[in-house]
Amino acid sequence: MSPSPKSRTTRSxxxxxxxxxxxxxxxxxxxTGLVLVLGWIIYLDAxxxxxxxxxxxxxxxxxxxxxxxxxxxxxxxAEGLAWELSQLGYTxxxxxxxxxxxxxxxxxxxxxxxxxxxxxxxxxARQLMATFEPKQLSGLSxxxxxxxxxxxxxxxxxxxxxxxxxxDRVLVALDQAPRQLIDALLTTEDRxxxxxxxxxxxxxxxxxxxxxxxxxxxxGGSTLTQQLIKNLYLSSDRNFFRKINEAVMALLxxxxxxxxxxxxxYLNEVYLGQSGSRAIHGFxxxxxxxxxxxxxxxxxxxSALLVALVKxxxxxxxxxxxxxxxxxxxxVIDLLATAGLISPDEAVKARGKPxxxxxxxxxxxNRYPAYVDLVRRHLSRDxxxxxxxxxxxxxxxxxxxxxxxxxxxxxxxxxNRLAGTxxxxxxxxxxxxxxxxxxxxxxxxxxxxxxRFAGFNRALDARxxxxxxxxxxVYLGALQHPETYNLMTPLxxxxxxxxxxxxxxxAPQNYDHQNHGQVPLYxxxxxxxxxxxxxxxxxxxxxxxxxxxxxxxxxxxxNAFPSLLLGSAGMTPIEVTALYQVLAASGFASQxxxxxxxxxxxxxxxxxxxxxxxxxxxxxxxxxxxxxLQQVVREGTAQRVYDQLxxxxxxxxxxxxxxxxxxxxxxxxxxxxxxxxxxGRDDNQSTRLTGASGALKVWTNLMTRLxxxxxxxxVPEHIVYRWVDVGSQSLSAEGCPGARYMPxxxxxxxxxxxxxxxxxxxxxxxxxxxxWF
Amino acid sequence: MGYLRAKSVRQGLLLLSxxxxxxxxWQPPVEPAPWPRQPPTSDPGRMPVPxxxxxxxxxxxxxxxRQAPARMPLxxxxxxxxxxxxxxxxxxxxxxxxxTLERAQRIAPNAPQVYYQLSLAYLAQQDYLxxxxxxxxxxxxxxxxAALSAMGWRQVAAIRRARGDQAGAESAMEKAKxx
Numbered sequence: 001m002s003p004s005p006k007s008r009t010t011r012s013x014x015x016x017x018x019x020x021x022x023x024x025x026x027x028x029x030x031x032t033g034l035v036l037v038l039g040w041i042i043y044l045d046a047x048x049x050x051x052x053x054x055x056x057x058x059x060x061x062x063x064x065x066x067x068x069x070x071x072x073x074x075x076x077x078a079e080g081l082a083w084e085l086s087q088l089g090y091t092x093x094x095x096x097x098x099x100x101x102x103x104x105x106x107x108x109x110x111x112x113x114x115x116x117x118x119x120x121x122x123x124x125a126r127q128l129m130a131t132f133e134p135k136q137l138s139g140l141s142x143x144x145x146x147x148x149x150x151x152x153x154x155x156x157x158x159x160x161x162x163x164x165x166x167x168d169r170v171l172v173a174l175d176q177a178p179r180q181l182i183d184a185l186l187t188t189e190d191r192x193x194x195x196x197x198x199x200x201x202x203x204x205x206x207x208x209x210x211x212x213x214x215x216x217x218x219x220g221g222s223t224l225t226q227q228l229i230k231n232l233y234l235s236s237d238r239n240f241f242r243k244i245n246e247a248v249m250a251l252l253x254x255x256x257x258x259x260x261x262x263x264x265x266y267l268n269e270v271y272l273g274q275s276g277s278r279a280i281h282g283f284x285x286x287x288x289x290x291x292x293x294x295x296x297x298x299x300x301x302x303s304a305l306l307v308a309l310v311k312x313x314x315x316x317x318x319x320x321x322x323x324x325x326x327x328x329x330x331x332v333i334d335l336l337a338t339a340g341l342i343s344p345d346e347a348v349k350a351r352g353k354p355x356x357x358x359x360x361x362x363x364x365x366n367r368y369p370a371y372v373d374l375v376r377r378h379l380s381r382d383x384x385x386x387x388x389x390x391x392x393x394x395x396x397x398x399x400x401x402x403x404x405x406x407x408x409x410x411x412x413x414x415x416n417r418l419a420g421t422x423x424x425x426x427x428x429x430x431x432x433x434x435x436x437x438x439x440x441x442x443x444x445x446x447x448x449x450x451x452r453f454a455g456f457n458r459a460l461d462a463r464x465x466x467x468x469x470x471x472x473x474v475y476l477g478a479l480q481h482p483e484t485y486n487l488m489t490p491l492x493x494x495x496x497x498x499x500x501x502x503x504x505x506x507a508p509q510n511y512d513h514q515n516h517g518q519v520p521l522y523x524x525x526x527x528x529x530x531x532x533x534x535x536x537x538x539x540x541x542x543x544x545x546x547x548x549x550x551x552x553x554x555x556x557x558x559n560a561f562p563s564l565l566l567g568s569a570g571m572t573p574i575e576v577t578a579l580y581q582v583l584a585a586s587g588f589a590s591q592x593x594x595x596x597x598x599x600x601x602x603x604x605x606x607x608x609x610x611x612x613x614x615x616x617x618x619x620x621x622x623x624x625x626x627x628x629l630q631q632v633v634r635e636g637t638a639q640r641v642y643d644q645l646x647x648x649x650x651x652x653x654x655x656x657x658x659x660x661x662x663x664x665x666x667x668x669x670x671x672x673x674x675x676x677x678x679x680g681r682d683d684n685q686s687t688r689l690t691g692a693s694g695a696l697k698v699w700t701n702l703m704t705r706l707x708x709x710x711x712x713x714x715v716p717e718h719i720v721y722r723w724v725d726v727g728s729q730s731l732s733a734e735g736c737p738g739a740r741y742m743p744x745x746x747x748x749x750x751x752x753x754x755x756x757x758x759x760x761x762x763x764x765x766x767x768x769x770x771x772w773f
Numbered sequence: 774m775g776y777l778r779a780k781s782v783r784q785g786l787l788l789l790s791x792x793x794x795x796x797x798x799w800q801p802p803v804e805p806a807p808w809p810r811q812p813p814t815s816d817p818g819r820m821p822v823p824x825x826x827x828x829x830x831x832x833x834x835x836x837x838x839r840q841a842p843a844r845m846p847l848x849x850x851x852x853x854x855x856x857x858x859x860x861x862x863x864x865x866x867x868x869x870x871x872x873t874l875e876r877a878q879r880i881a882p883n884a885p886q887v888y889y890q891l892s893l894a895y896l897a898q899q900d901y902l903x904x905x906x907x908x909x910x911x912x913x914x915x916x917x918x919a920a921l922s923a924m925g926w927r928q929v930a931a932i933r934r935a936r937g938d939q940a941g942a943e944s945a946m947e948k949a950k951x952x
Contacts, residue, residue, distance in 0.1 A: 069850075069880065071848060071880065072848060072850065074880075120872045150849075150854065150880075436879065436882070437882070438882030438883070439882060586910070586913040588906070588910055588913070608872075610871060610875065611875050612903065613906050613910050615906060615909050615913075619912075714913070714916040715916050716913055716916060716917075717915070717917060717922050719917075
């Protein structure tokens with residue numbers, strides 16, 4: 001029976017909050033509240049996952065140098081191997097007992113290699129003994145079993161390629177962090193990391209208890225997950241609301257991602273120091289910042305120090321408060337010992353070690369920014385930036401750290417010396433490119449006098465006039481006509497005037513402002529005579545030079561004017577290197593390579609960049625030019641190499657000087673290396689340096705630091721060597737005064753013979769005389 | 774005293790006889806014939822203005838006498854890599870063969886066998902352009918070894934024939950014969 005309206009109204013007017021309606025209001029409120037909370041949680045969740053995904057997938061591509069190959073006969077010194085091993089973080093130990101140990105005794109190095117999973121096979125860890133002679137590895141033996149013919153060391157990691165907004169990180173993957181670092185971190189900061197769900201009630205309880213006992217907030221009670229959230233998303237306000245948010249987000253994070261993922265993110269996000277306005281985030285960067293080392297190579301006490309900083313990087317700053325830092329570091333070590341994760345012995349040793357913090361902080365994992373710049377450019381041809389961000393790509397490059405080190409030193413050393421002389425000042429700059437003579441692999445790249453500075457990369461981008469560097473290619477064109485030009489063909493080094501379309505004629509001069517009259521072709525190149533070169537070049541044709549350069553792979557701008565014959569063309573050092581590579585490799589052009597291979601993290605090969613050769617000039621003509629380039633060094637404009645290098649070695653090369661000495665160049669090759677050096681000023685002012693007084697010094701300095709061998713060309717078929725008398729353009733004989741032993745394309749050698757009186761002496765006597773004198 | 778005198782006399786005699794003997798052994802030096810000597814090193818401060826003709830032969834032995842002959846023995850390392858590459862080729866794993874051969878090329882860049890093998894590996898993949906270029910490089914590295922370069926030209930000819938370049942194949946065969 002429904003109550004009468006009157007009684008209901010009366011009742012409702014008297015009692016607005018009836019029990020059933022009050023209850024439903026509370027229910028509605030509670031429901032709304034729940035909806036709001038759920039909504040808030042969903043909002044947090046969405047925010048969290050979108051940001052975290054962004055983080056999670058951005059592991060750097062790892063860039064590796066070439067792996068050092070050890071074999072009997074390798075051009076490697078004991079110093080070189082020891083240097084590479086210390087770069088790789090090997091420890092010196094009297095007896096190598098585990099992978100990563102080595103011991104040097106004079107010209108012998110005993111080592112225990114670490115092994116590496118290469119895409120084309122696994123290189124196991126091995127115990128070896130390497131014996132050295134002055135210029136090469138002479139013997140390789142194994143401690144146990146058959147000595148292998150060839151051993152590869154693991155490649156040195158030289159950097160990483162990061163997404164642009166993470167340039168200030170040295171991102172590390174979980175497996176790159178030392179075991180002891182992880183142990184220390186978990187033991188000190190979050191003991192139950194592996195088992196809690198994001199929030200540890202035990203930890204909170206413990207912390208509250210400590211707070212209560214101390215009468216204030218003293219202990220954190222935060223898990224690593226919570227700390228990560230705090231670092232990533234929230235401000236440092238420590239109010240209650242934040243704490244709740246933090247806890248909820250921690251739970252959500254754990255629900256979405258694995259422990260390993262969270263830990264890895266933590267390693268890369270945790271705040272560990274400050275340098276002026278620059279924040280140091282992540283253990284990878286902290287390792288560089290405090291120790292100048294990569295995280296993987298840290299020792300126990302170093303890891304402990306970094307973990308100690310987590311609690312308060314400013315308060316425990318090892319540079320400002322070394323005592324505090326030391327105490328807390330040792331506390332971390334003690335915690336590890338108590339937890340049984342290190343032996344008491346190890347703990348004692350580690351505690352005894354000094355802090356070991358470097359004075360000048362290092363900010364980068366990119367040790368060779370100029371080289372990595374080139375790697376990025378090559379990669380961008382085949383990979384988009386987003387692809388490079390995928391986790392853990394392994395990029396295997398051709399960089400040779402020993403050659404790179406030598407190159408950097410030779411540039412800075414030489415420029416410092418040049419700056420000492422009056423007209424130079426500190427404004428000189430330089431670039432240096434070094435490649436394998438036959439492989440076309442870029443071994444080293446120096447972009448400027450300060451190799452650490454990732455600024456203007458002159459090796460790749462400084463487009464400068466090449467001057468006389470172009471001459472070998474002019475001669476290459478001429479020598480392709482053996483009926484007209486061979487190495488001893490007399491050229492006319494006398495004034496030449498070329499009428500120009502605008503009226504005023506072009507009348508070049510020799511560098512020494514002299515005219516040298518009739519000179520043999522090889523000598524005109526060896527001494528870099530302008531007049532002889534221009535005459536010959538005009539006879540052959542400037543268009544021939546242009547198509548020659550195009551055939552050899554040059555793609556830059558070329559003006560087909562007579563001045564091109566004297567190098568009126570802009571090229572970068574790397575472009576010059578590619579051209580000279582053809583002369584160094586019997587006429588075969590290669591794309592200069594910086595990358596051998598790109599693998600995915602699981603080892604799958606993504607891209608290979610194979611050795612590629614293309615015959616761009618005939619081996620015969622190139623051989624003739626190479627002979628002349630050897631004379632440049634033996635008796636021509638580049639003789640100064642022998643101020644520092646042994647006369648018993650032969651090299652081939654060409655100096656280059658431009659107007660007013662704005663550019664000083666030298667391109668030259670040995671048995672193993674091709675190197676192109678440039679010296680000049682960024683403001684293109686005169687330096688008053690010639691190729692010989694500037695760039696040649698950089699080149700020579702480099703070669704004094706490398707194991708050197710002669711450039712000895714393989715003589716191609718259809719080339720004959722003859723003793724000739726250049727003056728009379730005839731055949732001569734060995735031992736005759738003025739006779740030269742020179743190469744000719746078959747059929748182009750002189751036929752006339754000139755008799756110096758020696759030919760009449762019977763062979764036996766001749767031999768005897770020659771043996772004595 | 775007497776003893777001393779006797780000793781000094783003996784020493785004196787010994788000294789005299791040694792001197793006399795060495796005097797007998799001494800010969801006047803043979804007058805050197807006027808063969809050209811090493812040219813004096815030019816003053817490093819000045820770029821030398823050359824005579825039209827140099828007055829001496831080059832101080833080094835001639836290049837063709839010094840350069841490594843094509844069939845120079847390979848290091849153990851290079852040999853083992855070549856052997857391994859052959860195994861890969863036999864097993865049909867051309868990619869692995871190429872990787873191994875590139876490693877060999879870095880160690881033994883002047884060895885024609887390395888380039889010939891690379892040519893074979895690319896031929897097996899029907900990459901005729903690369904196969905030909907590597908064969909040509911092998912020829913260049915074969916130098917004056919007639920047999921080796923003839924073999925190389927025959928390889929070039931075969932590759933050109935395979936990709937339909939009859940004229941090119943014929944000219945390569947000509948070069949193989951002209952040895």
